[in-house]
Structure formats: C-alpha cells, structure tokens
Amino acid sequence: MYLVEGTITLKLPESSNDVLLKNLYLSCDPYMRNRMSKFDGPEIEGFHAYTPASPLAGIGVAKVVESGNPDYKEGDLVWGITKWEEYSLVPSTQIVFKIEHTDVPLSYYTGILGMPGITAYAGFFEIGSPKKGDNVFVSAASGAVGQLVGQFAKLTGCYVVGSAGSKEKVDLLKSKLGFDEAFNYKEESDLDAALKRYFPEGIDIYFDNVGGKTLDAVLLNLKVHARIPSCGMISQYNLTQHEGVTNLLNLIYKRVRIEGFVVTDYYHLYPKFLEFLLPHIREGKIVYVEDIAEGLENGPAALVGLFSGHNVGKQVVIVAR
Amino acid sequence: MYLVEGTITLKLPESSNDVLLKNLYLSCDPYMRNRMSKFDGPEIEGFHAYTPASPLAGIGVAKVVESGNPDYKEGDLVWGITKWEEYSLVPSTQIVFKIEHTDVPLSYYTGILGMPGITAYAGFFEIGSPKKGDNVFVSAASGAVGQLVGQFAKLTGCYVVGSAGSKEKVDLLKSKLGFDEAFNYKEESDLDAALKRYFPEGIDIYFDNVGGKTLDAVLLNLKVHARIPSCGMISQYNLTQHEGVTNLLNLIYKRVRIEGFVVTDYYHLYPKFLEFLLPHIREGKIVYVEDIAEGLENGPAALVGLFSGHNVGKQVVIVAR
Numbered sequence: 001m002y003l004v005e006g007t008i009t010l011k012l013p014e015s016s017n018d019v020l021l022k023n024l025y026l027s028c029d030p031y032m033r034n035r036m037s038k039f040d041g042p043e044i045e046g047f048h049a050y051t052p053a054s055p056l057a058g059i060g061v062a063k064v065v066e067s068g069n070p071d072y073k074e075g076d077l078v079w080g081i082t083k084w085e086e087y088s089l090v091p092s093t094q095i096v097f098k099i100e101h102t103d104v105p106l107s108y109y110t111g112i113l114g115m116p117g118i119t120a121y122a123g124f125f126e127i128g129s130p131k132k133g134d135n136v137f138v139s140a141a142s143g144a145v146g147q148l149v150g151q152f153a154k155l156t157g158c159y160v161v162g163s164a165g166s167k168e169k170v171d172l173l174k175s176k177l178g179f180d181e182a183f184n185y186k187e188e189s190d191l192d193a194a195l196k197r198y199f200p201e202g203i204d205i206y207f208d209n210v211g212g213k214t215l216d217a218v219l220l221n222l223k224v225h226a227r228i229p230s231c232g233m234i235s236q237y238n239l240t241q242h243e244g245v246t247n248l249l250n251l252i253y254k255r256v257r258i259e260g261f262v263v264t265d266y267y268h269l270y271p272k273f274l275e276f277l278l279p280h281i282r283e284g285k286i287v288y289v290e291d292i293a294e295g296l297e298n299g300p301a302a303l304v305g306l307f308s309g310h311n312v313g314k315q316v317v318i319v320a321r
Numbered sequence: 322m323y324l325v326e327g328t329i330t331l332k333l334p335e336s337s338n339d340v341l342l343k344n345l346y347l348s349c350d351p352y353m354r355n356r357m358s359k360f361d362g363p364e365i366e367g368f369h370a371y372t373p374a375s376p377l378a379g380i381g382v383a384k385v386v387e388s389g390n391p392d393y394k395e396g397d398l399v400w401g402i403t404k405w406e407e408y409s410l411v412p413s414t415q416i417v418f419k420i421e422h423t424d425v426p427l428s429y430y431t432g433i434l435g436m437p438g439i440t441a442y443a444g445f446f447e448i449g450s451p452k453k454g455d456n457v458f459v460s461a462a463s464g465a466v467g468q469l470v471g472q473f474a475k476l477t478g479c480y481v482v483g484s485a486g487s488k489e490k491v492d493l494l495k496s497k498l499g500f501d502e503a504f505n506y507k508e509e510s511d512l513d514a515a516l517k518r519y520f521p522e523g524i525d526i527y528f529d530n531v532g533g534k535t536l537d538a539v540l541l542n543l544k545v546h547a548r549i550p551s552c553g554m555i556s557q558y559n560l561t562q563h564e565g566v567t568n569l570l571n572l573i574y575k576r577v578r579i580e581g582f583v584v585t586d587y588y589h590l591y592p593k594f595l596e597f598l599l600p601h602i603r604e605g606k607i608v609y610v611e612d613i614a615e616g617l618e619n620g621p622a623a624l625v626g627l628f629s630g631h632n633v634g635k636q637v638v639i640v641a642r
Binding site for chain 2: 034047211215230231232233236241242243244245246247248249250251252253254255256257258259260261262265
C-alpha cells in the first residue's frame, strides 16, 4: 500500500447517478486481506479482488457532498462501501444505509452499529440459536465482532469465555466487556486443555473468528447439538498453506452444525438490529472498544496490524471528523 | 475377533423382562469400528465402546424366542441392537422396531428398511434440504447408505454423481442404481479436478460418508448455500493421525452448512419413511444391492472388509434364515 496525492475537482460528473462522498471514518476489516489475493469465491457485492494501483475499498462512514441519486442529498451521513481516499465517487448502490441516529459516535457505524455489529447479531442470534445457560466460546473476542458476541451472550444469560492475544485484551474482556472468563491463547501450549479448564461440561456455541488450531481444539470440546457460526478464519488468511483441521469426526457423534455466513445476507435485519441495540448503547448496557488511527496516512499500518493483533478493539481510521 | 463355541439353555431367566432372540441377519456397519477404540463421545443408546472378550453388538434382524415383555411375543420378527451370536438375551429397549412387512427380503431390515435406510432418508431430506435441479455428490456411493441417497436424489429430480473404490462399483452406480455419473476415486490423482469435471457449476449437496481428502476437495467445489450432511468419515476410522482438512475457509464465502447427525435422533421418522419407501421397493423403483456373508464364522472378515471396500453394496451376515 502506498499513499498517492493529487488534486481533484469536487464536482459530480454531468448526468451522473453516482454519489460524491467526503470520507470520515474507514473500517479496517480482516476480510480485506482476502481481497488482496486472487479470489475465486462467489460474487458478493463489493467483494471482488482489489485492482493493483487503485484505491483500497472497504466499509466507511461518509458525508454526501453531491448526489446524482434523489435518495441522497448533500449533508446526508451514510455508511457503505467507499474507498480509502479523502473523497470518493461511488455508485449509490454501494451505500448500505443512511445514518439516522447521530446521538452516538459516528465512528460506531464502522463497528458496533455497522457491518461488524450486524455480523455479531446475525451470527450469534440467527445461526448460533442461543438459549439461556448455553456455554459460549468466542475467539478474537476483543475484536470488532467478538466483543459484541460476548455481550450479546451475557444479555441472553449464557456463560461466555473469550480468547485473545494479549494480557491487555484479556483484562479488557473481563473488566470492561463482561466476559465470565478470558484467556491469552498465545500463553496456552495446549488449547484443548485450556478449553477443558474453562468448559468442563463442553461448549454449546463456538463463535469462530479465527479457524485453524483453535477450531480444531474446540472440536474436541463440544456438547451435543453444538453450533458453530463460522464468521472468519483470520489465523489462516496470511498462510500460503492452510492448517489442517483434524477433529471433524466430532461433528458426527456430537451432531454439530457448522455454518458459514456473510453479513450481506443479513442486512435486511438492520432496522430490527438498531432497534435492539441503540437503547442498550444509550443506557450503557453494551459498550464498545475502538482503536483509532488518526489520518489516512496511518491506515495501511492499522490494517496490517489486524493480522498481528496490534489493535485493541475495533480498528478505525479517521480521515476527517 | 474370534469365534467362541459353547452351550446355552434357550430359556428366559425367571422374572426377566428381557427378550430372548434368535439372530437371523447381522448388519456390518462402519460405526462399529469406532466402538473398538476408546470412545469419549456422548452416550448414545447402544454406542459405548465394546468390552473385550464379550460378543460384538450391532444392528440385526431377529426372531423372538421368548419374551419377558408383553410388547413382544414368540415368533415376532424385530430389528434392533443385538449381539453377534446365534441367540441373544437383550433388554427389550434395544429392540428398535417390530417388523410388520414381510413381503420384502427380511435382510432389508439391516439395510434399506433399517438403520442405513433411515440414515439416508434423514440425512438427505432433513439435513440436505434437496430441491429439484440440485447437484448432489455422494461418497461411498455404492455402500449401504450411499446407494439410497443417490436414488433419493434422482427421485427428487437432482443431478447425482457418486464416488466409489472400484470399477465394479462405478458400473453398478451407473447401470443399476441410476446415478448420472460415477467415478473411481482411487483412479483420480486430483480429486479437485475430478469434481470440477463432473460439477462445472459446483455442488449443492455433498452427502459425506468418508471425510478426509474427499471432503477437502469438495470444499473447493461448493455452490453458494451448499449443504453437507456429515454422515460418516470412514476414511479416517483406521488412522491413528487423522488427515487435516485445509479448505474450510470456503464455508464462509459460500455460506455453507455442515451438519453432523446420528440416525437415532431420527427414528421417530420411521413410520413415515416406511410409508414412503415400501411402495417404491414393491414397484421396483428403488433397488438395493446387498453383499451377503454366509454364517457367523464369516462375520469378522465381512466387517473388516468394509474398511478396504471389499463389500459391494450393503454388507450383511446371515446367521440363520
């Protein structure tokens, strides 16, 4: 990634239906790594491989400067797929939602009130099918999605344990985010033993953000009819040769369901999600930890940092306030 | 396994509630291998580890000789969990169903009309959620379960391809069992390429009987929203070190569901299943291939043969006709 400076005219091309955006907050998300490789997966809106020498694209919060689409007007705040630049010209179809509630931090629409928020909501409630008393394990638990899954689990009356990669994150999980227990996976030489310590009776829901060795250890510690919403496998994205998962046989006797999902399939739940979540945020019953990088020039390091666990909480890049 | 001869008195112990059975047909099933190792899975009726120096237990068809339970009487034909011996004394709870229809071969109650039959039915229809036009792949396709899955898929209007381990089996799949295509996985050096040949547009349902390398190749060839009923992983049962599955990342972008299941959870469907299947059998619209070993003394070799693919079709051991 490199920074390119230049001059543009802030004007919508004549008879364009596009929307000219001033970018405010950009979201650093693990899936962006996969767009930097040849991607032979299915067509998902905004999910094709990046074109070298073009700006990165990703989720962001932006303000409409000029609009060729009557649904948006100057001054509207929106979140959706934009580019890593100060101003972007995007098709209006890339806007996911207009922002209606501004009594909460705008940056939240890259996280708790945006894509990672619905991801946690859909993955935990729709795919995880949680019920009171369930034992829930979350990996990458202090991340953009994980910290919400843990709080949703507590709201549901579950016992929830998170794993993360530093003492600071583990402390955060227990002191601020309400997890019952948390551990640093880097300090556990035997993940299976760690899980047996925290889940002597086994796991009902494993919200998987990392895949690989953690998933393999979880497979040894599942309860009957366990559910695994498969949200991400960040441990594998930078590997040329993916780690082999060897304990899948446990799926059968334990009658386990693993289900991969992509948040765009659940955007229709957004209004219901906001209705559920906004009061909890306003009342301080759900909190959210963000890691803010100031300035577009600090974006590349912030993005790369996700893959070594540099960020504490949701990684955001501020382009403008 | 070894053969033990002895003399018993064919008489129910006084005030016993058990049932004395004359065993007729015994079923050779892959899951029995797992009962020969330390099994730390959940308690499933009739599924604990075998006790060395005791008779093997498994599914069988038997005739009631004497009954301490009023639900069964002398002469009743039943199928359920019995032992690998000429006569067995079993708790009546081990009987799964009384056999009501005897215009079909009795041995069928170890296969198409018994446990493998409901396995295929529940796995394909309940977990696979098939619809007309789906592309279906079945491994171990000429086996007790696979040959039925293929025929159920054809009845549903699906395109179905099976893999098996010999030319004889591949021919059987295409000529007798109605599969659209079939291939010998032992002759394919690149399973991914083989699947791309038969499924240029990808797979909607993979009915997994084998796990391991085949599952890994399938993961590279799934359509969006594919389903994988995980029925068995016979390729792994004799391995000390299980093969690693490396392509699970595909579950996410393709939004795939893998669901393990155990047939005992679906026995309540048995009456509905019989009502569906019996007319098809009587009209010759569904056929079933059995591999018969004659005599209890040939049982051990028949059972071991499953794991090298020696059997062609459902492996049955005849104890008595």
